[in-house]
Amino acid sequence: MELKFSSPVNRHYFALRCVPGDSLRQKIRLEECRVEPADYLREIRDGFGNRKLTGCCGRPHDFFRYRIRGTAQIDNGSGDRTPLHPISGPPPPRPWRWERECARTTPIL
Numbered sequence: 001m002e003l004k005f006s007s008p009v010n011r012h013y014f015a016l017r018c019v020p021g022d023s024l025r026q027k028i029r030l031e032e033c034r035v036e037p038a039d040y041l042r043e044i045r046d047g048f049g050n051r052k053l054t055g056c057c058g059r060p061h062d063f064f065r066y067r068i069r070g071t072a073q074i075d076n077g078s079g080d081r082t083p084l085h086p087i088s089g090p091p092p093p094r095p096w097r098w099e100r101e102c103a104r105t106t107p108i109l
Contacts, residue, residue, distance in 0.1 A: 002065035013056045018068050021049035025075050032069040037061045 016035070022028055033053070035041055041055040057064075 001067075002063060005062045005064070008060040008062045010060045011056070011058055012061070012064065014054065014064070016053040016066060016068075017046065017050060018066075019051040019053070019070070020072075021045065021051060023049075027073045028070055029073065030068070030070040032067060034068075035066040037064070 014035075019030065020026070020028055028051075035053065035055060037057045037059070038055045039057050039059070041053060044052050044054060046052050053066075
């Protein structure tokens, strides 16, 4: 992907979320990871375990591009379930439940 700026920019900070995380059924193998221009590039994990590429370019530039290429190795035969992320799970109780209960017990005048 490539972006062209209408005029040169500097002190450009970026965060790319373009690579999925590994799981019990999927392993990602990066074959190419090119970001330019970049004075600094670091790979970290977000809260869901996905890879996030962060970096910056301090010098003036009029374009930004990256190329990510890799292979996803999947395992469909294990039958193991991936544990839920802590943010996942059953939905919380509805906050208006008490209103329905009050309405049910209030006599009609």
